Amino acid sequence: MIVFPNAKINLGLNIIEKRSDGFHNIESCFYPVGWADALEIIPAEAFSFTSSGIDIPGDPASNLCVRAYELLKADFDLPPVKIHLHKVVPIGAGMGGGSSDCAFTFKLLNELFELGLTSVQMQEYAAKLGSDCPFFIDNKPVWVTGRGEVFEAINLDLSGKYIVLAYPNLHVSTGEAYAGITPQIPQLNAKQVLENEPYDLWKDKLKNDFEDSILVKYKQVADLKEYFYLKGAFYASMTGSGSAVFGIFEEDPNVYLGEGITSWQGVL
Numbered sequence: 001m002i003v004f005p006n007a008k009i010n011l012g013l014n015i016i017e018k019r020s021d022g023f024h025n026i027e028s029c030f031y032p033v034g035w036a037d038a039l040e041i042i043p044a045e046a047f048s049f050t051s052s053g054i055d056i057p058g059d060p061a062s063n064l065c066v067r068a069y070e071l072l073k074a075d076f077d078l079p080p081v082k083i084h085l086h087k088v089v090p091i092g093a094g095m096g097g098g099s100s101d102c103a104f105t106f107k108l109l110n111e112l113f114e115l116g117l118t119s120v121q122m123q124e125y126a127a128k129l130g131s132d133c134p135f136f137i138d139n140k141p142v143w144v145t146g147r148g149e150v151f152e153a154i155n156l157d158l159s160g161k162y163i164v165l166a167y168p169n170l171h172v173s174t175g176e177a178y179a180g181i182t183p184q185i186p187q188l189n190a191k192q193v194l195e196n197e198p199y200d201l202w203k204d205k206l207k208n209d210f211e212d213s214i215l216v217k218y219k220q221v222a223d224l225k226e227y228f229y230l231k232g233a234f235y236a237s238m239t240g241s242g243s244a245v246f247g248i249f250e251e252d253p254n255v256y257l258g259e260g261i262t263s264w265q266g267v268l
């Protein structure tokens with residue numbers, strides 16, 4: 001069975017407070033986008049994990065796909081499987097690619113072996129492996145609070161809008177990015193802005209709190225954001241902890257990003 005774990009963007013991202021468990025409470029709209037990996041899992045004689053495409057840093061045995069399989073195997077009598085991941089979505093980019101692979105592994109194993117797990121149960125498993133992971137179970141636009149695992153419906157539909165995502169090949173570690181933040185309560189409620197304000201006001205009213213440090217430190221990230229506005233985006237921002245930047249457009253944009261930038265363009 002093959003699935004295509006897709007990335008996400010953050011529309012507004014406020015870091016509210018540091019918690020006693022070391023994590024931060026956040027507020028954000030998580031929105032799925034079409035840039036995706038390919039993940040195949042089939043029953044096999046012996047367990048194996050292989051990957052192709054972009055090199056994944058770290059030991060393959062600790063890949064989130066492997067950890068998801070092991071977590072389920074502790075509770076269910078799962079047979080050995082062969083997992084192959086073709087990695088396409090840039091890593092350390094703020095697009096949740098690894099988290100998506102993790103969530104899609106749970107969904108695929110649930111279907112393949114008819115485990116009967118509900119979405120909520122899979123979200124609980126996914127939350128054990130990463131704050132972003134539970135979102136990719138339902139994989140729908142949602143208002144997110146808590147550590148990233150508490151969901152509330154949001155009245156927002158960007159279907160048909162054009163999006164360009166650009167990754168300046170700059171790996172940002174999520175843990176380090178959080179460590180550089182001073183949490184604060186936002187002046188404006190981003191959910192209210194997303195649901196009620198016209199798109200052209202988002203530019204001044206929605207904020208990704210990670211931008212303050214990253215845009216100053218890495219000029220190429222700030223340049224990408226500026227370029228998207230120059231090309232007519234109604235909203236442009238860094239996503240997650242960076243360094244990927246997206247622009248959302250009413251019309252199909254004509255962008256040239258040049259060398260050293262990995263990009264993807266599609267429709268929301």
Ligand SMILES: C[C@@](CO)(OP(=O)(O)O)[C@H](O)COP(=O)(O)OP(=O)(O)OC[C@H]1O[C@@H](n2ccc(N)nc2=O)[C@H](O)[C@@H]1O
Pocket residue numbers: 010013022023024025026028093094095096097099129130131132133146147148174175178239240241242
């Ligand atoms: C910043 C966000 C926003 O969507 O996205 P990405 O940039 O990763 O895509 C997420 O909060 C990232 O979630 P995720 O990448 O799953 O993080 P985790 O693996 O759970 O945690 C990595 C590290 O980030 C910090 N962390 C993460 C989430 C959170 N709410 N508070 C934190 O302080 C902790 O230091 C933790 O050890």
Ligand SMILES: Nc1ncnc2c1ncn2[C@@H]1O[C@H](COP(=O)(O)OP(=O)(O)O)[C@@H](O)[C@H]1O
Pocket residue numbers: 056057058062063064065085087090091092093094095096097098099100101102172174240242
């Ligand atoms: N399947 C996977 N794909 C990508 N990264 C993975 C995966 N499994 C584990 N990782 C680890 O997770 C880290 C970043 O994950 P990713 O979700 O791609 O980035 P981000 O947190 O910026 O959204 C990498 O440093 C990598 O070592």
